[in-house]
Amino acid sequence: xxxxxxxxxxxxxxxxxxxxxxxxxxxSASNYFPWxxxxxxxxxxxxxxxxSNVGEKKDQRIAVTLNKTAKHFSLHxxxxxxxxxxxxxxxxxxxxxxxxxxxFGTGTRLAVRP
Amino acid sequence: DAMVIxxxxxxxxxxxxxxxxxxxxxxxxxxxxWYQQKSSQAPKLLFHYYDKDFNNEADTxxxxxxxxxxxxxxFLDIRSPGLGDAAMYLCATSRGRGGYEQxxxxxxxxxxx
Numbered sequence: 001x002x003x004x005x006x007x008x009x010x011x012x013x014x015x016x017x018x019x020x021x022x023x024x025x026x027x028s029a030s031n032y033f034p035w036x037x038x039x040x041x042x043x044x045x046x047x048x049x050x051x052s053n054v055g056e057k058k059d060q061r062i063a064v065t066l067n068k069t070a071k072h073f074s075l076h077x078x079x080x081x082x083x084x085x086x087x088x089x090x091x092x093x094x095x096x097x098x099x100x101x102x103x104f105g106t107g108t109r110l111a112v113r114p
Numbered sequence: 115d116a117m118v119i120x121x122x123x124x125x126x127x128x129x130x131x132x133x134x135x136x137x138x139x140x141x142x143x144x145x146x147x148w149y150q151q152k153s154s155q156a157p158k159l160l161f162h163y164y165d166k167d168f169n170n171e172a173d174t175x176x177x178x179x180x181x182x183x184x185x186x187x188x189f190l191d192i193r194s195p196g197l198g199d200a201a202m203y204l205c206a207t208s209r210g211r212g213g214y215e216q217x218x219x220x221x222x223x224x225x226x227x
Contacts, residue, residue: 032213043204043218044157051213089156093213100145100164100211104156 002027002094006105013080014113021108023090024072032093033066033073034102039086047088048075080112117141118219120205126225127195135190135222137205146188147216148180149204157204163188164211192224200226 003026013019025033034049050057050064050073057064061080066073073092077084087109091102119138127133137146145164149157161170163182177199179191192199205219 034215043220045218046215049213049215087154100162100169100208101159102216107154107156109154 002030002092002103004090004092004103004105006090006108008108009106010109010111012111012113015080015082017080019075019077019080019084019110019112021075021088021090021110022072023074023092023105024070025092025103026071027092027094028071030092030094033064034091035064035075036089036091036104037086038089038107044089077110080110082112082114085110085112118205118207118217120203120219120222122222123220124223124225126227127192128227129196130194133192133195133224135192135203135205135224137188137190137219138186139205139207139217140186141207141209141217142185143207143217144185144210145208145214146182147206147208148178148188148190149206150199151202151204151221160190195224195226197226200224 006023031052035047036044037047038044048059048062048064050066061078063076087107089107090105121136147162148160151157160174161180177193181189202221202223204221206216208214208216
């Protein structure tokens with residue numbers, strides 16, 4: 001089955017700096033790669049996603065890049081703010097074999113120091 | 115405005131006493147999921163429904179069952195909760211196959227005493 005590895009597990013940055021979180025996946029049939037943000041005690045919420053026919057996608061301070069050949073994708077947060085502090089999960093689908101499901105990475109706890 | 119609703123938000127049960135968690139959605143989505151999330155870990159998929167088609171994960175214990183009586187509602191039954199089943203249980207929905215956003219409910223925090 002699909003395996004998603006995520007690094008680093010914890011990340012501390014100074015407010016205003018950039019943060020980068022990286023994920024690798026194993027299933028070459030995967031086509032959909034979302035990123036979820038989960039604040040303490042709250043539900044995971046989608047912040048950005050990318051599909052396999054696109055190499056990069058941006059939404060204000062957040063961007064995601066995808067390298068299908070290398071099977072890795074990354075989340076980039078620029079000009080970090082204290083409210084960006086949360087746990088971030090990457091995920092990938094299983095391609096056509098089971099398009100309903102996502103496999104999640106192990107999560108990255110991001111702390112933004114004011 | 116609530117799109118995925120879970121009840122109750124907090125549930126305390128005794129070891130071995132059956133418990134049912136509920137989820138409802140106003141999105142009319144085809145797919146509903148149940149995840150278990152323990153502290154500092156990723157959500158772990160227990161099972162999901164595509165319409166009435168039930169899909170169980172291979173490593174989901176038999177102690178966990180699910181029902182989806184209609185499009186809007188889905189239930190998680192834990193037949194004999196053990197201490198290891200204490201966790202946050204998240205319900206999610208998505209429109210269908212082919213890579214759609216999953217919308218999560220607020221979760222039910224289950225405590226087993």
